[in-house]
Amino acid sequence: MEKILKSIAKRFSIGGGADIDEDNHPRILAGLFGSIGSLLSFIFFINSLFLSDYYLSFVLFIVCSSLLISYLIINSNKYAHLHNAVRHISLVAVLLFGAYLVCTGGLNNSGPLWIFIIPPVALAFFGLKIGVVYNVIFLIVICVLLLFPDDLLLTTEYSYEFKSRMIYAFLASSALSICYEASRYKSFEQLKSLTRQYKLESKEDELTRLTNRRGMWEILTSENNQSKQSDSSVTLALCDIDYFKRVNDVYGHDIGDEILKHVSYLAKTAIRDGDVLARWGGEEFLLLMPDTNENAAVNLVESICTLIQGTPYSLEDGEKINVTLSAGVCEISPLISIHNAITLSDKCLYQAKNTGRNKVVPYSQYSV
Template sequence: MAPVSVYVLGLRNGLINLLIFLTVICIIIFLPQHIIQHAQYSNSYTLRLILSFLTMSFLSALYEYSRMQSYKNALELSRQYQDLAMRDPLTKLANRRNAATILEQEKSRLQRNNEPLSVLLCDLDHFKLVNDKYGHNGGDMVLTELSTLFKEQVRQQDCVARWGGEEFLIILPQTSAEQANIIAEKIRSSVEQHTVNFLSQQINVTISIGISQLSEDQSIDELINTADKCLYQAKTLGRNRVHP
């Protein structure tokens, strides 16, 4: 009964059920004969019976607890693997694969509702110089702090992803190119004014941003390519600027 009880009802409810069962059995066994007629057992036999039941209940509860912990650990491990597959390990942002999936989903959803979708392709200016001067630890700190800054500048429904290296992609659902330009300029200004403190040194960086709005006949690849061309124009025109 003990293994079945904790397995079917769960650990907590199973133990409660076993406690109730043991209480009823003890009441029946120890009730005087003049109250209810029942078989007579010796004290040693009764004690062995109760101890055996308690031992079986304890072992069943221990097994069920171990089984539940193993199941929870397996779920947590699966969640961590899934998170690693969909997130950038340094910045904790969505990675390129995750961003591409989100773009396809947003494209399907927004086209059904006839709503605009825009993206910002951001690239840190002269980031190689930052790595050369402050080392990769300094560069990593810059990427991490700017990732947090990007998330603070966008809405909850927007997605910030690390597109690769020092490039970031910001997905803006329900946003036209004109509205995206305002958001991009706000992000560019915030980065320009932000200072990263690293080993008692101050690191200042700027970014260039290309903007692209999805048209009806465009694919996701074409959307990104357009944003990349705009980013290239922003770099050519002197960096630290937004190009629609």
Template sequence: MSCIAFTNGEHLLFMMLLCSSFIYMWAFISYINVEKSANTILYNLYVLMIYLVLTGGVEGTGPIWIFIVSPVTFSIRGLKRGTFDIVLFLIAVILAFYFADALDIYNYEPNQYTYRVLFSFIIVAMLSAFYEYTREKYNDKIIALSQKNEVLATIDPLTNLPNRRYTMKKLEEFKLALSRDQTPFVIMLCDVDNFKKINDVYGHDIGDEALTHLANTLKQNIPDKALVSRWGGEEFLIAIPNAVKEKGVEVANKIHASLKNNSICELPESVNLTISIGVIQCLEARSIDLDIKHADELLYTAKEQGKNRTCS
């Protein structure tokens, strides 16, 4: 269009379009700062549109181009900031029409042309704003749903503890800290004793209550920075960062004592909820899977030795 303006002898329009083209090229080249590039493109568009309204463009068709401003503005600036910019742009367009006539820069005929362009622009701007409003609402719902799904993917719904997927990521972080900074950490694998009997005799609802009770007990008796998760079924895994095996055994004994002193209301007094625990200190040379396997072996050793105890 700049070249067409040049061949038509409209040198001022040619220069404006040429300068705008260079500004757009610079904005696209410097795309690393997206917000800066987008604002440069937008405000350059505003200046060009005001110029076209003020001068009439080619045979009075300049004002027609202002209809592209609304969708571009809302796309770049969003609903609130975009509305503010559109209002300022509309005021600038009205002033441009006024000065075009007052300064005899361009005479728009018929007189109704100016009003129709302005009213049409307002309608397009309102439709663009409504579209942006619905788009933002839809995006908010998508983000909320995504966040909810992310929580569901990492949290056990019964106990509200992290699940195995989340725990494996945290164990990898602990292992990295061990390799990089020699920060020790302990893994404790816990399993409810005689859990099948609880389910068979008292029902699965009481079994679920037992797991919830155990989850709360574990959370209350571990250090602040420790992680407790539901590993699967009636198994729970505790990871204690910046700790050695002796600390793990100490925490395990605390858990045993707490379970003994806090029974489940739905179970008879003669039935105690007990767990067996395997405690290991993780080694840098050993993989996480081998660490867990070793803790599992100690857990079953505790089972074989009579249950309700800790092996390390």
């Protein structure tokens, strides 16, 4: 049973889609309703033919055909511009059919039972506002039909109790459907905002609030595609805090964390609009500089290093902790892919570390 439900949900993309799309929700439900509604009305159409109720079978045939057509249109992207109109038309067809069933009683006065599908369907198709309007309109229509003096608008007979229960039951069904739709909408909005937050957080480093490695890879990939089309220079710099282990050992891990935040903040203020700074690893940062050649990148990275060196981190007791950076810089080119540029920046960084630290080594000056 669970498997069947899952496959239905998958078929209609209910709750299984990667994207949360409230606009798509009524379309999916309208398609589902169109398929089930056309199937049911077809079965009743055949049944009423066997019972020689040709008038009812004609009405059912019209309902079945309109639901089938609306199902086909709603499932076709070619007629996307008609989807909204089709939803209105199929709901109006259902309302008219409901009014017809109330008016005539359908088979042995059992027809009015179907009007209770109207509140959930109207709300599912159009959400709260328009759904409530359709429900109110239908309520007025059945009240007029049922309460008109001398039953002049009815072709069948109902007892007074049956009429009043029908109206009360319809009201109760509408009220419950409205409450359900309101709470569903609220949950949906919460889910959407959580998803947005999760997506953001999954690409953001919790400590420094910089883009994390995963987020940076996405940015690098899209930047790479853009720069290929525009032939502009893109340069990467891999920066690493010098002797950071010593900071942790002397001042503790918490102060180490504060220094990571301090360095991130300063570097962020020094980069330009369009540059992207990411926390690449523990105390390692990757800077992406679009529209920047190696020379300009070295100047920018050196200015960041100077700023950080000139702005020590102050402890509560007034002690200052000096921090310096080492960096490797490499420009991406037709011969140097992003992956290669990261590897080569790392080699340059390694050379900066091995030749005294607190310096920037560009790939053009890298010696094996």
